[in-house]
Amino acid sequence: MLSYEIAVIGGGPAGLCAAISAAAAGASVALIEKDRHLGGQLVKQTHMFFGSKAQFASTRGIDIADILSRQCEELKNITVLLGATVLGYYDDQVLTIEQDNKVQRVKADCLVVATGASEKVLPFPNNDLPGIYGAGAVQTLMNVYGVKPADRVLMVGAGNIGLIVSYQLLQAHVKVAGIIEAAKHIGGYLVHASKIRRAGVPIMTGYTIKKAYGERKVEGAIVWQLDDRWQPIPGTELDIPVDAVCLAVGLTPMGELLWQAGCQMIYVPQLGGHVPFRKATLETTVPGIYVAGDVAGVEEASSAMVEGRLAGLAAARRLGYHNADWENKYQDALQQLMALRSGPVGEKICSGLKCVVV
Template structure:
């Protein structure tokens, strides 16, 4: 039996493994992808100071550090069941059963699909799939594409595709349906877009994003949109249908009002050989549900998340969570949470010195600092939502102690 098994070799899992192994724990990581790194493998962007973040290089650095510390990393392995035992946890995988004293779930997030007529055609993919094709496999998703869905992820990855030499013709909203909901409303999406104003190449747009009302901006937003890095972001146009027979040939779009109603007589077809659908991210928390964790629905964090505290402990003994399974945020926040989890697990297993215990507080503070200074915020109200979650966890713990 090992001390700690981690499910997920992304930034949270790797940072947790390093922190735990540095304190003498026997650590193993499993991940269903063919190589470690998680979503880091697809990331390539410029920071405000002009430096570039290369996710592949960052993942390699963490991987080599973990291996140096004796961490066992198995890729191409999936987990299909979990069971709490008197000694810890049994983890049922496609490579056999693993036994561990503690378990960390760092499974990340999954993309939310938005069904649109024609979305099953070859050449239609999620925005994350296009990112992986370009930045991980070095394969262009196509030559000229349309992105459907305006959010933090779509704008950031559209820029990454552009850096890969791909033409992103435009970014438009999805047609309104039960699943797209607010994602089809220009006023709602303007709020998301204004949170990205600090990334805009124009100083005027950066300043304007801080003071403009989302409703007012959506009402006067030009039909042809504004360009960021030369890519038109068209909040006043919607994708009605993806056109093609054997593969994507184009997208039928139409102009819409500030509240999302289609304006008759404005339909047109935009030529494209690929389409990316960006429906946002949702915490991938299925394994936590299988384990029996208590859950809370927190829209600011992306959906249902396991109840946990700032030390990344869940309501189940020896089970921890870190990264986007706890709420959708940046890779840097995920990594900071991973370090907290690794140190907290080392503390639970009794290997931390007094100085080591102080490192937990420092790691928690660093997570808060990283969150406040994150380049991209996926949702509003994240800090408040996390505080409420941690308070609920503490109240539940106090209740159990009093009983």
């Protein structure tokens, strides 16, 4: 059985930062990633990040993945396990993982769960036709594999993902017929929306998809307007011919391991779904199990990175790694998180966190 002081599950922005900060504090760390490469969603993110220098503002997500991966490589006390899927959590902090068709056990004194979030889907007639994509799949096809996903796309959802993926589709010379958004207001950053609009793409707020149609694949979609009570208004239907419909209707935390480990969970809509109760240190109700990033509540990658740093530091301290620098780093991470969440766009997250921080 492999044995480490800290096992970090998930090699996205939160997990990378957790592994780096814990290892820099002195702990031996296993970073377990199910994909063949580190970075998580960062590798698809060709846009520049917001935030401040401390969170790599103005740097593209894909480059942040490289920077953090390199920092990981430089720390000799991090073991990176790629293509390794955590199958389960057992008592005494034992994980079973599958890697290269082999199952092995990993024991760790502390866990940082940074498994991220998965995309929500939307129920509507014919949503199983080929050509109905999640936005993440479209991004993976385009930005990871260099495959053009369609010729003309309807985007459903004007949150940051819907806006950003629309922009990337335009960059890949895919027509975006329009972005529809059920809410009355655009959910994503308005600068992203303005970028799409000046490229000639309409954004229709207060609209949802009624159905998709097509013989063997998507040939178009019918959209209709919603009233103030979110009820569709008959007679407002519009027929939009497209060969793909891309769903960007939100994310939900992937907390399966936390459930299995017996962490107390609670449904918090502002955080995207079921999330664990946690202390300010990001330790869950099971001592020694920490969370960071979207699994703790769906938020921006900038905050996920800072949460990762925080959880990594806290886990290291639990194991006795507490040098003179520790307190400064910990306070700095707390400050950064507070600053990122202090404005109007952070209000929703803060109201959600009030329900889960114990």
